Amino acid sequence: MELPELFLQKMQGLLGEEYQDYLDSFGQERVYGLRVNTSKISCEEFEKICPFPIRPVPWIQNGYYYEGSAKPAKHPYYFAGLYYLQEPSAMTPADRLPVNPGDRVLDLCAAPGGKSTELGVKLGGKGVLVSNDISNSRAKALLKNLELFGISNMYILSEAPHRLAPHFRDYFDKILIDAPCSGEGMFRKEPAVIKSWLEKGNDFYAKLQREILDSAVQMLRPGGLLLYSTCTFSPMEDEGSVDYVLKKYPELKVREVEPYEGFCPGMPEQVEGGDDLLSRCVRIFPHRMRGEGHFLALLEKEGEKERPLTSSAAGVGGLKELPEEFRDFAKLLAWKPAPERLMLRGEKLYLLPAEGADLSGLRVMRSGLLLGECKKKRFEPSQALAMHLDSDSYENCISFSAEDSRVIKYLKGETIEADKAASGWVLVCVDSFPLGFAKASGTVLKNKYLAGWRWQ
Ligand SMILES: C[S@@+](CC[C@H](N)C(=O)[O-])C[C@H]1O[C@@H](n2cnc3c(N)ncnc32)[C@H](O)[C@@H]1O
Numbered sequence: 265m266e267l268p269e270l271f272l273q274k275m276q277g278l279l280g281e282e283y284q285d286y287l288d289s290f291g292q293e294r295v296y297g298l299r300v301n302t303s304k305i306s307c308e309e310f311e312k313i314c315p316f317p318i319r320p321v322p323w324i325q326n327g328y329y330y331e332g333s334a335k336p337a338k339h340p341y342y343f344a345g346l347y348y349l350q351e352p353s354a355m356t357p358a359d360r361l362p363v364n365p366g367d368r369v370l371d372l373c374a375a376p377g378g379k380s381t382e383l384g385v386k387l388g389g390k391g392v393l394v395s396n397d398i399s400n401s402r403a404k405a406l407l408k409n410l411e412l413f414g415i416s417n418m419y420i421l422s423e424a425p426h427r428l429a430p431h432f433r434d435y436f437d438k439i440l441i442d443a444p445c446s447g448e449g450m451f452r453k454e455p456a457v458i459k460s461w462l463e464k465g466n467d468f469y470a471k472l473q474r475e476i477l478d479s480a481v482q483m484l485r486p487g488g489l490l491l492y493s494t495c496t497f498s499p500m501e502d503e504g505s506v507d508y509v510l511k512k513y514p515e516l517k518v519r520e521v522e523p524y525e526g527f528c529p530g531m532p533e534q535v536e537g538g539d540d541l542l543s544r545c546v547r548i549f550p551h552r553m554r555g556e557g558h559f560l561a562l563l564e565k566e567g568e569k570e571r572p573l574t575s576s577a578a579g580v581g582g583l584k585e586l587p588e589e590f591r592d593f594a595k596l597l598a599w600k601p602a603p604e605r606l607m608l609r610g611e612k613l614y615l616l617p618a619e620g621a622d623l624s625g626l627r628v629m630r631s632g633l634l635l636g637e638c639k640k641k642r643f644e645p646s647q648a649l650a651m652h653l654d655s656d657s658y659e660n661c662i663s664f665s666a667e668d669s670r671v672i673k674y675l676k677g678e679t680i681e682a683d684k685a686a687s688g689w690v691l692v693c694v695d696s697f698p699l700g701f702a703k704a705s706g707t708v709l710k711n712k713y714l715a716g717w718r719w720q
Contacts, residue, residue, distance in 0.1 A: 265290060265455050268462060271448065278497060278534065285551040294453045295554050297352040298336055300326040301413050303385045304654070304697060305346050313695065315339060315666065321352045321555075323524035324359050329554070340671045343719070344697035345412040345651055350378045351453060353548045353555030357442055357493035358382035360521050360546075360560060365390035367437040368619065372425055372480055375402030377409035379442050384415035392619040394436075396421040396428060403629050408717070411648040416633035417617040423626050425479035431622055432483040437571070438490075439480050443473045445494035445501050449557020452550060466498040473505040481513050486567030489519070493560040497549075499534035502559040503542045507535050509563070510542075518544045519562045526553035530561065587613060589638040593645060593689065598657040601635070611637040645689055645701050647714035655696045662686060662702075662709070663693035674699065674711060675719035682707045 267290075276283045298318070300310045307326050311318070316334035321327030329352065336342055336349060358379035363369055365388040371380045375397035384393050395410060395418055397403045403422040410418055421428065446469050447457035477492065484490050494501055510516055518541045521527070530545025532538035548558040583606040586594055590613060594600065607614045616632040623631070633652055636645040655661045662682050664671050670680045671694050682690075686704035692713075693699060700717075702709035 265451070265458075267451060268458065271461070275497065278499070278531070279549075282549075282551065286549060289550040290452055292550075293332065294556070295352060296330050296332055296334075297321060297350050297355065297555075298328050298330055298347040299324070299350050299355050299382060300328070300347050301345055301381070301385060302326050303388070303414060304344070310346065313341070315341070321355065323526065323553075324352065324355045327352055327355045327359075340666050340675065340694040340699065341697070343675055343717075344694055344699055345414055346697060348378065348381050348409070348413070351556055353449070353553070353558040354378055354495065355382070356546075356548065356558060357440060357491050357560050358386075360562065361438055361440055361489065361491040363387060363438050367391045368435060369393045370428075370432070370436045370439045370480070370483060371395045372428075372439060372441050372476060373397060373443055374406055374440075375399060376405035379440055380406065381409055381413045381415070383438075383440065384410060384413060384418060387417060389417055391417065391437075392617045392621070393418040394421065394432070394621070395419070396423055396425070398422065398424055400627070407629050410630075411651055414652045416615060416652050417619070419617070419621055419623065419631055420629040421623070421626055422629055425476050427626065429479045429482045431626065434483070434485045436483050437485060437488050439484050439488065441473075441476055441480055441490065441492045443469075443476060443492065443494050443501075443505070445469050445473070445496040446498055447495055448497045449495040449548075449550075449559075453556050466496075466500045469496070470498075470500045470505060473501060474508050477505060477509045478512075481509060481516065481565070484565045485571060486515070486565050487571075488565050490516075490563045490565070491560060492563065493558060495556065495558050497547075497557055497559070499531060502547070502561075503530050503532060503535045503538055503545060506530075506545060506561045506563070507532075507538050507542060510539050513565075515566045516563050517566060518542065519564050520544050521546045521560060521562050528552060530559075583608065587638050587643075589641060589643045590635070593636070593643045596659040596689070597653075598659075605632075606635075607631065608638065611639060613638055613643075644712075647700055647717060650691060650698050650700045653691060653698050655691070655693050655698065658691045658698075660686065660688060660704075661691045661693050661696075661698075662704075663696045666694050671699070672719060674702070674709075674713060677711050677713055677715065677718045679711055680709050682709050
């Protein structure tokens, strides 16, 4: 791999004696990681059932390495949303942003959802996740991944950050900015990134990052935490962008990140007039840890810690009773959706987060959980609902073992045969983890798995 000369010069200046170790890391094989969806399965259980060898990522509780020869995206457990494939260093930002159930969380540059899926899990169904990406096509992948993980208390948006700010002033408890960047930390994993580095350069991204940070600061409540991350080594985009907000907003302070022995401190000396506390930032280098290059900074907005009660407006769905078409189906659910949290848009029925939000004029990809469609006198449950349920929360489940050939047939969209006769909407599971719905008639299970999600 040929690395640009200018980049190498900068790395030499940054790393000094360690420069050669960094260059040597290009001769080592890249590492592969997955992160367990702990809202569906504990790490302990996952370690028991995982069909290929895994080893823990030492600084991430639910992170694991797997061998490059394993095919984790070609296993039914992947389709059941039990894990997300993610490079280990990239697991760090969502892990080190302390999110608690009930928080209002914004993921501003979220697609395809590597961090949002974890933030959603940390919320445990309480509070709200607003997950945004400026790119509409990438936001579609974000929607799929959040649905696959079974997250329901969310709004998915596709907007420029400055358009969100007036809707959410001082609103969020936690914000994650996994910023667009020049990607220097990914040169080993994805050499194609070098081309865009050559075309755009660090200045282009530094300007964009500062604009995004400006909008985010307006949306962070006093007392709230903002985690800024990149996958580049460029001091201009890393400590430089953080220093920019520290100087512009004196109410922001850099906080310590939960440590790990392989983390390197931030480098204030790389930024002209850089605040000493920039050393609290974290740098991840591939010659120091088994992962690619990353940077993170945790910022706190000081001030009155009281939390505003509502967003700029609480626009909830507000039905008075369950729609007639949905009533029989709802009897099969162990939980009862509150009518005031239901929203009917055309035939589509949504369960909105308890926390309302005024999203008027914004490009909204999803509000809450799509429960299904109210057709003429009948209800058709959605794929998202299947992924949100577990086998204890729905009465009519049929589970196959992962080795049963009917599982892959089901995932391919084929009609399958059950061992026992059933009727109505059946939740098809693999080892008790839901995959999707089927319509049963006797032992025949007519396939209702979402066409766009099928096993290829
Ligand atoms: C590093 S990627 C995010 C990866 C994501 N957080 C994950 O873990 O899967 C940066 C994202 O920022 C988005 N982006 C680029 N410019 C943006 C802007 N001005 N505002 C918000 N998002 C932007 C890109 O579309 C891209 O998806």
